[in-house]
Amino acid sequence: MTAASSPKTRGGRRIGRVLLGLLLLGVVLAGAAYGAFVWHMTSPVDAAGGAVALVVPKGATWDQAVVQLHAAGIVKSPWLFRLRARQRHRIVPPRAGRLELDKSFSPDRVMDVLAAGPGASDPDGPLKFKIIPGDNLFRIEERLDELGMSGDLWALDRDDAVVERLLGTLPERREGAFSRLEGYLAPETYHLSRSSPRVLTALESATSQFKKTWTAIKTKHSAARDRLAAEFGFTDHDVVILASLIEKESAVNDEGPLIAAVFYNRLRRGEALATDPTLVYRRDTWKDVPAPRHRKDRTNPYNTYANKGLPPGPICSPSARALEAALSPADSDALYFVARRDGSGRHVFTSSYDEHKKNIETFLKAP
Template sequence: MSKPTPNTPPERPNESPSNKQDGTVEERVDTTLPDAQPVVDRVQDTPATNVSLISGNSKPRQYKVNNPSFFMQRGYQVLLVLGLIAAFFLVMVYQTLFGRIEQPQQMVTIEQGQTYYGLLPQWQNQIPLFSASVAKLYIKSQVDAPLHAGIYQLPENPTIAEALQILEQGAKAAMVKVQIIEGKTSKDLYQALRDNDNIEKEVLTAGSDNASIAQALDLAGILPDSVTNSSDPIVNHNLEGWFAPDTYYYGEGTSDKKVLTDLYKRQQKALTDAWENRAPDLPYNSPYEALVMASIIEKETSVPEERPLVSAVFRNRLIKNMRMQTDPTIIYGMGSRYDGNIRRKDIDEKTSYNTYQIDGLPPTPIALPSAASIEATLHPADSDALYFVATGNGGHKFTNSLAEHNQAVKDYLSVMREKKSQTPPQ
């Protein structure tokens, strides 16, 4: 009986023995179709199996790829940041040294003991992106000479580099000190300049008077007609009050004309600024009248806190059409006749300035007022006081009525008698 043959598929004609031996499958081509393609081509066109569906891992596998562009991008970012920092630093340096200060051409006074570094806060407030550290480094490396006291003229809208160059020049010139104390007169100023051998005399020549000085300084228009046309020699062309008191330094050989012109410009600016910002309802019709009042306030008190109160008293008296009755005006009107004492006959004498005998303000200022007195004139205290008298212990007593004032006078006289009794005889 024969064994049944296994049910095996018949051999295809195109299979070869070698295929059977190595167990590999050879690519087959269906020759029955004219455009037959290898089977492998159809396999390649089929999408690859997503292994995540088999493994159950929803996150596809990631393979590390050596990508040099990543490091190049990070490098560009670092370079960009460094470039921005460098650009900002350069702008800051440029602004510090070459950024311009918004200001007109003006005179700047440097006092004894001031330093370059002490000027930096002012510049820092005026120049955007100003760096004090950069400025200090520049000063340390570029400025050789110490800051010298004096008056320097800065150009319009200067840079810090230009300003430092101008200030540095001051150390190369010998400087002359010109000191004018608040409350002194223009006559005192003229004499101080005449006595200074290092100041060239161009205006204050022998025989010069008020009219010739005003003409030499070319200050036409700053005086009222009542002053320029006055028959009183003290009043006529008197420039009293128009020069700012302070301590100044000038190079040797500077002319008196330059000194007087500089002091006038400073006083004019202080008066103009204060006038433009004055309090309302003041009894002054012009800046010049305010300058007259400021000079009286300057002479009446040396206590800074009292200036607005003194200003209030005189404002109140003028509004009420009361005479000012201030002793310094008597003294100024007496001129060279004043010997240190005011007598009854001096109070009764009617001069151009004696406010016990004339109504309103005197014709000109009676001293060189400070900027603080000008400010006090145009911003008086909120007070109804009409009188004030010295206390004898420093300062003044301010009162609203004549009765209170008379009592304050008695108190003052009592204090003075007490002090006199305690003074040992000479």
């Protein structure tokens, strides 16, 4: 027969069971809290989504970037975000540039994008570098900076050995020409390795694509190329220059050959090309809208109102369409064109200066 337990012993057991219960409850609550934390960090910030572009300035710290993310509504709790980032070893100095984000991203994905840097909306994918037809080197430089690319575009442009290696030849540097690479970076979306993003790598991809495109086009139009060389003394570089003017003036594909015809007709007559986009091809004015005051600027060697003939170099990256138009102008005697400004992107063409003046009154000066 077992002796009855003392009240003291029974009390100790009850306390032990209570403590064990509290411990188990704490474990369950902690597990639930951690589960909720992980769920929060792997769920969309806002299921409805919404694109957000964020520019991280040079020299910004990780915490400063998170403050920007919080202000943009991408990060709800900077404290929890930091806690999770520390857990995932994602607190690294951010690269300067533009981040493409979306409110449908989870906090984990946001910190992955922040860690990977500009161009990393898909942090596991390649870095996307895009050149749009009509982009000039000034805009391309901005885009390279936004992607956090390392390297100096203009130092590479001035290096004859680099340019010759990229292009396979060294374009003539004419008096007043701003760049050697302008016009030779093919419009395209390039997928680059994000492990070591460099400006030179981007240039290698863009010039390689240009060479492929240009070789195919000039082979297709070899007879026209020979005629232009005989009539105007045009080199391949001249064709690229003219194509860049066509690119900037034409918004509708089928007008490229007509615009080319106008330029060739004016060259035959020894008249200035008078094309507005050349007026603002300068580092300090390239974002300006061409205006009458720019026509009076004789310090700009690209000014085709003040200077006859082609400008000293291309003014943008021409598309394959513009390169083809430069080698296949329309059969037209037109000397002038005016934008309709009706939303169609089209122009009115004429060979009569009197009609041209009327068109200016109709389309440019109408209320």
